[in-house]
Structure formats: structure tokens, C-alpha cells
Amino acid sequence: MEGQLPVMLINAKQARNMPGRKTDVNDATWLAQLAAHNLLIGSFIPPEPIRQLRDLTRNRSSLVHDRTKVYQRMEKFLESSGNKISAVVSSLTGVSARNMLDAPVDGHLDPQLLANMAQGRLRQKIPDLIDALEGRFTTRHEFMMRLFLKQADGLDVMIRELDEQIEDAMTPFCEAASSISTIQGLSDTSTEVVIAEIGVDMSVLPDAAHLAPWAGVCPGPNESAGRSQSSHTRGGNSYLKAALSTAALNATRQKNTFLAARFRRLYPCRGGSRALVAIEHTILAAIWRMLSYGEVYRELGPDYYQTRNQSMA
Structure with a gap:
């Protein structure tokens, strides 16, 4: 109906009826009276291209949060094997950390070998990495880590596809x-x-x-008797x-x-x-x-x- 009839999005908190014997019909009558007297303030509704872009960016944010949760679960699971790589590297999403996570899944468990996969300034922490990579990596850990990495890779692919769509939607x-x-x-x-x-x-x-x-x-307004009270950000x-x-x-x-x-x-x-x-x-x-x-x-x-x-x- 948008484009054929004037549509207004109203904040329900600003247009609520008095409590009591309320029904849907009474609510509709109350809204009609407010609209007839120009007492309704419409909320912000962006145009269609902006709404399409908003759908893409919000879904990308959700996927990024999901990917973060996957790495958090992965980190917690690694600690059950005695692996403390997260205490040395700043992020498990880096190239060096990812190489050290892929190697145990492929059967390479030597801490010295894994620590030598560090790149850049992280090579200065090789002794700490050797200590952090000591642990009991069983077949159960191998199976779960493979699932976590596969899930993270799938989310990476989806995020890259959304990035391409967002780039096209941002052209105007x-x-x-x-x-x-x-x-x-x-x-x-x-x-x-x-x-x-x-x-x-x-x-x-x-x-x-x-x-x-x-x-x-x-902050929201909070004033009484001419004195401004403390108010948190709304x-x-x-x-x-x-x-x-x-x-x-x-x-x-x-x-x-x-x-x-x-x-x-x-x-x-x-x-x-x-x-x-x-x-x-x-x-x-x-x-x-x-x-x-x-x-x-x-x-x-x-x-x-x-x-x-x-x-x-």
C-alpha cells in the first residue's frame, strides 16, 4: 500500500490510549482522533534504496557477531585441551593463529612446529607460543575444531558476499x-x-x-522543579x-x-x-x-x- 496511501509509522508509546476497557476498535478510534487533530508525529522511514542497504548492513553485522561467537566457543574448547594460544596471540582470526589452528586438525601436534608458523612480530613470542601450545589434543578435539573452523569459513564466505552486495548498493x-x-x-x-x-x-x-x-x-531529559537530575543515555x-x-x-x-x-x-x-x-x-x-x-x-x-x-x- 505504500505509494498509494499516506503511510505514517507511529511510536506506540506516544500514542497509547488510557488504560481500562481497551479494545482494538477503541484503539483505532483513538488513533483516528489523534490523526484528525494532527497530534501524531511520524517516525523516520528512509526511502527504499536506503532500506535495502540497511537490510544488507544489518545482516552483515549479525553474521560478524555469529563469527565472533564461533571463535569464542573455539577458544573455550581449546582451553579444555590445555591449549592457551589465545593468551599469546591478540586474535584467533589472524593468519598466524589460523595456521596454528589448522595444523593440529591435520595431525601436526608438535608445539615447536606450530610455534614456527608465527609470522611478523609474533615470531618474537615463539618461546611463549611453545609453552601455550602444549596440551592434550585428542581425536575429540580434532573433530570439534574441524567443525568450528568449517563454520567460521562458511560465515566468512557469507560476509564477503554481503560486502559485494553492499558495495553495489552504496553506488548511489x-x-x-x-x-x-x-x-x-x-x-x-x-x-x-x-x-x-x-x-x-x-x-x-x-x-x-x-x-x-x-x-x-x-542523555534523556530529567528535570523537576527547575533542577536537572542525573539521567542516563536513552x-x-x-x-x-x-x-x-x-x-x-x-x-x-x-x-x-x-x-x-x-x-x-x-x-x-x-x-x-x-x-x-x-x-x-x-x-x-x-x-x-x-x-x-x-x-x-x-x-x-x-x-x-x-x-x-x-x-x-
Whole structure:
């Protein structure tokens, strides 16, 4: 029916009827009365191309989470054999770690042989690897590890296929993607998620202050008798929030950038969690302005606050 009749998505919490003798007919009558008096606020419904892109990115996120769970189960199962490879390598998804996991499945159990499969800087930890790879690897462990690796490989194939589909779906939005990807901390994957969740048309939102609570990167209002009470960050779009969190973490780890300087400035008085949410809010506000006015990201530099304070003195 979309395209033939005006469709409006309403938040049920904002349009609920008074409790009591409620029926479906009474609920429909109540909604009709609210609509007749223009008291209903429609939720954000992105256009069809954005919704198609959103389906792809959300399914990719689910598959990535599933793959992470597989490696976590694999790590727990390896510990039952006395294998502590995860205590030495940073990730089981790396090339060196994968070679050390494939070899025992093929019958190679010598810790010295497995440790010599390390590549790059991991070769500096060969003595630790030898100790970590000591264990009792039985036929049961071999069977289960083969299943885990097969499952992880299958998920890798599905994720790569989704990446190809997402790349094709992002073609109409490549200009917007190349623009906002200049923000420190935003990777290509995070950029794709941001566009899939908020779209590229910011005319549906009057300003960035309306986008922030929808994304869940600002505290909810909690004021009584003229006094503002403590309030936690409200729930928002979980997929967008996750992408912004990853981008904010990446931005704070960089040097000589405005976002990293802002995080270090807020951390002592607000704490790490609140400072990180502030960085997410800053990134989202920058994205809104860039998509609304076609602006480019301008790096303010790590000495922005120092220069501003001197000019105001």
C-alpha cells in the first residue's frame, strides 16, 4: 500500500490510549482522533534504496557477531585441551593463529612446529607460543575444531558476499560516503552503516539535536522543579550506536586530532564512558552538517581549545 496511501509509522508509546476497557476498535478510534487533530508525529522511514542497504548492513553485522561467537566457543574448547594460544596471540582470526589452528586438525601436534608458523612480530613470542601450545589434543578435539573452523569459513564466505552486495548498493551514495569518511575514526564499514541507518537526506530532521537522541548519543531529559537530575543515555538505534562507538574509539586513539584532544579534555571530569558518548555526539553532529550543507570535514587540530581560550582571554 505504500505509494498509494499516506503511510505514517507511529511510536506506540506516544500514542497509547488510557488504560481500562481497551479494545482494538477503541484503539483505532483513538488513533483516528489523534490523526484528525494532527497530534501524531511520524517516525523516520528512509526511502527504499536506503532500506535495502540497511537490510544488507544489518545482516552483515549479525553474521560478524555469529563469527565472533564461533571463535569464542573455539577458544573455550581449546582451553579444555590445555591449549592457551589465545593468551599469546591478540586474535584467533589472524593468519598466524589460523595456521596454528589448522595444523593440529591435520595431525601436526608438535608445539615447536606450530610455534614456527608465527609470522611478523609474533615470531618474537615463539618461546611463549611453545609453552601455550602444549596440551592434550585428542581425536575429540580434532573433530570439534574441524567443525568450528568449517563454520567460521562458511560465515566468512557469507560476509564477503554481503560486502559485494553492499558495495553495489552504496553506488548511489558514494559521494556522501567519501565525504563523511574523512572524519577521523570512521572506517568504510562504519560509513556504510551510518548511511544505511540515517540515509543522506537530512531535511527530515531540523537539526543535529533531533538526530542525537534518535541515535542514543545524548542523555534523556530529567528535570523537576527547575533542577536537572542525573539521567542516563536513552536507548536509540543500536546499529548506528555501535558504528559511532567504534568510530569514537578509533578517533580517541589517534594523535594530533581535535576529537582525541576533546576526549582527553572531558575524561578527567566526566569519565571515560561519558567522554566517549560526547565524541560520538560530535561525530554525528558533524555528519549531519556535512550531509545537510554539503560541507567538508575541517580538522580543528589538537590545540583548538588552547587557541580558543587565548582568544577569549
